[in-house]
Amino acid sequence: MLFNSIEFAIFLPIVFALYWLFNKYHRVQLWILLLASYLFYGWWDWRFLGLIALSSFIDFFIGIGLGQTDDPKRRKLLLGASLVANLGLLGFFKYFNFFTEAFVDAFSLFGMSLEKSRLDIILPVGISFYTFQTLSYTFDVYKKQLTPTKDVLAFLGFVSFFPQLVAGPIERASHLLGQFYTPRKFNYSLAVSGVRLIVWGLFKKVVIADNAAILVDEIFTNYQDQNSLSLILGSVLFALQIYGDFSGYSDIAIGLSRMFGFDLMMNFRFPYLAQNINDFWKRWHISLSTWFRDYVYIPLGGSRGSIAFSVRNVMIIFLVSGFWHGANWNFLAWGAIHGLMYVPFFINKAHQNLHQDSFWLKLPRIFLTFSVVCLAWVFFRADSLGQALDYLGHIWSNEGAGNFIFSQTKRTIIFAVVAFFSLFMLGTEAFFENKQKSEVLLPSKYLLILALSIIFFGAFKNHESFIYFQF
Amino acid sequence: MKKFVIKSTFYLLGLLFLAYGLSLMGLYTLKRSQFFKPSFLVNAFKPGEQFKLAVFGSSRGLASLDTKLIADELEGLSANFSMDYTALPTAKLMLEHFYAQGYRAEFIVISVDLPDRDTSKTVISENDYRFLPFRNESYVQNYYSRYDEGLVKPLAASGSFPFFGFGYYNMELLGPTLISSIKPDYRYQFDELGNFEYPDYLGMDEKPEPRNFQTALTNPILKEIQELTIRNSSKLIIYIAPYLRDEINLLESCPYTVINHSRLINKPNYFSDYIHVVNSGKKIATKAFIEELKKLE
Numbered sequence: 001m002l003f004n005s006i007e008f009a010i011f012l013p014i015v016f017a018l019y020w021l022f023n024k025y026h027r028v029q030l031w032i033l034l035l036a037s038y039l040f041y042g043w044w045d046w047r048f049l050g051l052i053a054l055s056s057f058i059d060f061f062i063g064i065g066l067g068q069t070d071d072p073k074r075r076k077l078l079l080g081a082s083l084v085a086n087l088g089l090l091g092f093f094k095y096f097n098f099f100t101e102a103f104v105d106a107f108s109l110f111g112m113s114l115e116k117s118r119l120d121i122i123l124p125v126g127i128s129f130y131t132f133q134t135l136s137y138t139f140d141v142y143k144k145q146l147t148p149t150k151d152v153l154a155f156l157g158f159v160s161f162f163p164q165l166v167a168g169p170i171e172r173a174s175h176l177l178g179q180f181y182t183p184r185k186f187n188y189s190l191a192v193s194g195v196r197l198i199v200w201g202l203f204k205k206v207v208i209a210d211n212a213a214i215l216v217d218e219i220f221t222n223y224q225d226q227n228s229l230s231l232i233l234g235s236v237l238f239a240l241q242i243y244g245d246f247s248g249y250s251d252i253a254i255g256l257s258r259m260f261g262f263d264l265m266m267n268f269r270f271p272y273l274a275q276n277i278n279d280f281w282k283r284w285h286i287s288l289s290t291w292f293r294d295y296v297y298i299p300l301g302g303s304r305g306s307i308a309f310s311v312r313n314v315m316i317i318f319l320v321s322g323f324w325h326g327a328n329w330n331f332l333a334w335g336a337i338h339g340l341m342y343v344p345f346f347i348n349k350a351h352q353n354l355h356q357d358s359f360w361l362k363l364p365r366i367f368l369t370f371s372v373v374c375l376a377w378v379f380f381r382a383d384s385l386g387q388a389l390d391y392l393g394h395i396w397s398n399e400g401a402g403n404f405i406f407s408q409t410k411r412t413i414i415f416a417v418v419a420f421f422s423l424f425m426l427g428t429e430a431f432f433e434n435k436q437k438s439e440v441l442l443p444s445k446y447l448l449i450l451a452l453s454i455i456f457f458g459a460f461k462n463h464e465s466f467i468y469f470q471f
Numbered sequence: 472m473k474k475f476v477i478k479s480t481f482y483l484l485g486l487l488f489l490a491y492g493l494s495l496m497g498l499y500t501l502k503r504s505q506f507f508k509p510s511f512l513v514n515a516f517k518p519g520e521q522f523k524l525a526v527f528g529s530s531r532g533l534a535s536l537d538t539k540l541i542a543d544e545l546e547g548l549s550a551n552f553s554m555d556y557t558a559l560p561t562a563k564l565m566l567e568h569f570y571a572q573g574y575r576a577e578f579i580v581i582s583v584d585l586p587d588r589d590t591s592k593t594v595i596s597e598n599d600y601r602f603l604p605f606r607n608e609s610y611v612q613n614y615y616s617r618y619d620e621g622l623v624k625p626l627a628a629s630g631s632f633p634f635f636g637f638g639y640y641n642m643e644l645l646g647p648t649l650i651s652s653i654k655p656d657y658r659y660q661f662d663e664l665g666n667f668e669y670p671d672y673l674g675m676d677e678k679p680e681p682r683n684f685q686t687a688l689t690n691p692i693l694k695e696i697q698e699l700t701i702r703n704s705s706k707l708i709i710y711i712a713p714y715l716r717d718e719i720n721l722l723e724s725c726p727y728t729v730i731n732h733s734r735l736i737n738k739p740n741y742f743s744d745y746i747h748v749v750n751s752g753k754k755i756a757t758k759a760f761i762e763e764l765k766k767l768e
Contacts, residue, residue, distance in 0.1 A: 410646070448486060448489070
């Protein structure tokens with residue numbers, strides 16, 4: 001079920017009404033949330049409900065096991081079991097074909113030929129998200145930073161909580177699980193702020209991302225015929241598409257959670273206002289980057305060593321982060337580019353005190369960072385590493401004669417709509433950042449205009465799924 | 472909670488009210504314009520106008536017959552109401568729209584394409600949204616209810632909630648609404664008699680392998696069209712425009728008067744693709760059509 005679908009528009013008011021109807025019965029509320037979440041997830045493919053239940057029960061019982069023993073060997077064994085089970089599921093569904101093909105290719109380098117066999121595996125929606133969420137629980141229990149829960153209903157609800165189930169924010173048990181234990185009272189201000197975020201998120205998704213997608217898809221499919229301007233605009237439009245899509249989803253997820261009395265962590269903080277790549281990564285997909293920081297970077301030794309040691313760890317994180325997005329070399333390249341761009345700022349600690357400068361001093365840095373990010377997005381969007389390099393080559397050579405955007409009035413109108421509303425979005429974000437806010441909460445009258453712009457400028461005909469569902 | 476529900480309902484109703492008003496204004500502007508064919512049909516001619524000939528069909532009917540040439544050769548008013556990216560059901564809808572305005576024609580020409588020869592898909596065509604300004608007409612309502620797709624059926628729902636259709640087809644309607652509000656007589660890629668042409672420089676170089684089809688034109692929509700023309704005292708002519716690749720042979724059981732020019736032109740330079748003639752091809756097709764029509768008169 002997509003947030004921007006009719007099914008969800010019917011589903012949400014029913015669940016919301018039922019949930020608050022039983023506000024004096026905390027356990028009933030938990031059951032409603034759990035059933036709603038499983039219905040929400042099963043709407044795609046009910047067969048994968050077993051998978052999410054299995055993943056939840058494994059970590060629930062491993063958590064109980066960890067709570068019952070202080071024996072380091074036994075604790076390591078339990079942690080290992082969780083890692084094998086979770087990463088095994090993730091590896092099978094997401095990376096099996098990639099590793100099989102890489103293995104065969106490696107053999108071919110030595111003159112041996114093996115037959116490539118691909119399995120027709122359907123990737124369960126959101127598996128990377130909920131797997132990381134359950135893993136974080138086991139890690140925290142293992143490190144004794146969290147008391148293992150004995151409330152199976154709360155735990156199942158925590159793993160499958162429908163607002164953030166399929167594309168995050170990847171929550172930590174220490175933040176979200178506890179909220180399932182305590183009874184909730186309807187909080188008017190919280191719910192209103194939730195609605196505001198939902199409208200803002202829908203606007204970014206339906207008006208900016210889905211309209212941009214119409215142009216981006218065609219430009220990337222026919223990139224060889226396009227001139228440099230068209231290709232540059234294609235990469236910029238994809239930057240806007242993926243931001244509108246993913247941060248739009250996160251805003252809707254956080255907003256929905258607030259309507260149900262939950263608080264989710266922030267996932268984006270105006271990333272296209274970043275002044276360098278280091279700053280960008282403090283603002284983009286925060287829940288994933290902090291996950292990698294806490295559960296991979298710090299256990300690897302973090303920055304507790306020489307500069308070379310720290311840089312190695314940074315590069316590992318960026319490569320793993322790229323690989324998390326998909327089993328493809330272009331995602332690894334995307335991670336590597338960001339890693340290489342990040343390292344100089346990491347060494348110089350250049351991110352400090354950036355925000356005290358005047359707007360005009362910030363602007364060139366913002367523009368430069370955005371340009372680098374757009375360049376890297378080409379690797380993210382392309383179907384393969386070769387295609388990404390070819391795309392960039394065509395920007396340089398300007399071989400193509402076509403310009404997809406300006407060759408038809410309708411596409412030019414779509415481009416104008418995306419450009420206008422993207423500038424509005426970035427301007428609004430700059431305004432809120434200037435006020436030292438980390439989210440856009442517009443007053444009601446502006447929301448009304450925003451909702452009207454969703455109706456009259458949204459790409460309903462080009463009803464797109466959320467990009468991050470595939471991860 | 473009560474306050475939240477009341478306020479949410481208030482804003483939702485306010486939003487619907489504004490969306491309703493704005494989409495009504497937009498559709499009214501388009502209804503008064505000549506931007507798209509359905510509005511052009513209403514506003515470009517006098518009420519109760521008597522036509523010598525009117526052409527209905529898809530882009531092939533639009534590209535193949537020049538009603539200016541026809542009007543020069545035959546006395547009387549001729550116009551082309553064909554619309555690109557549509558199928559036979561839309562041609563029937565346009566014909567209903569034509570008669571509903573009180574217009575009459577001696578000859579009704581229905582241009583039939585290969586996919587519509589025996590059946591038509593029950594799906595909405597790409598440009599059917601252009602009838603939205605006339606969504607409250609019973610024939611448009613019936614058409615949208617029958618063909619529109621999806622859970623919401625935005626075109627069918629537009630009878631009561633015009634913002635559904637306007638919102639769904641916003642990128643197709645916003646520009647034309649804006650242009651029509653400034654220049655109501657502006658026509659989108661057709662002349663004052665509804666003609667459109669592909670320029671000669673688009674002519675092709677290669678000729679494809681020919682294909683052959685046999686048909687008795689059993690599509691039930693053609694039967695409905697025939698009944699409609701009989702009721703309105705028009706003579707129905709089924710027209711098969713030239714194809715570069717396809718030959719259509721009619722079986723004897725075909726019950727209609729047909730001008731079959733599927734193999735009239737063989738040279739690829741007269742075609743912009745396998746199914747559309749360019750301007751010079753259009754002239755050949757129209758002249759041949761006029762000759763056939765004179766025989767029928």
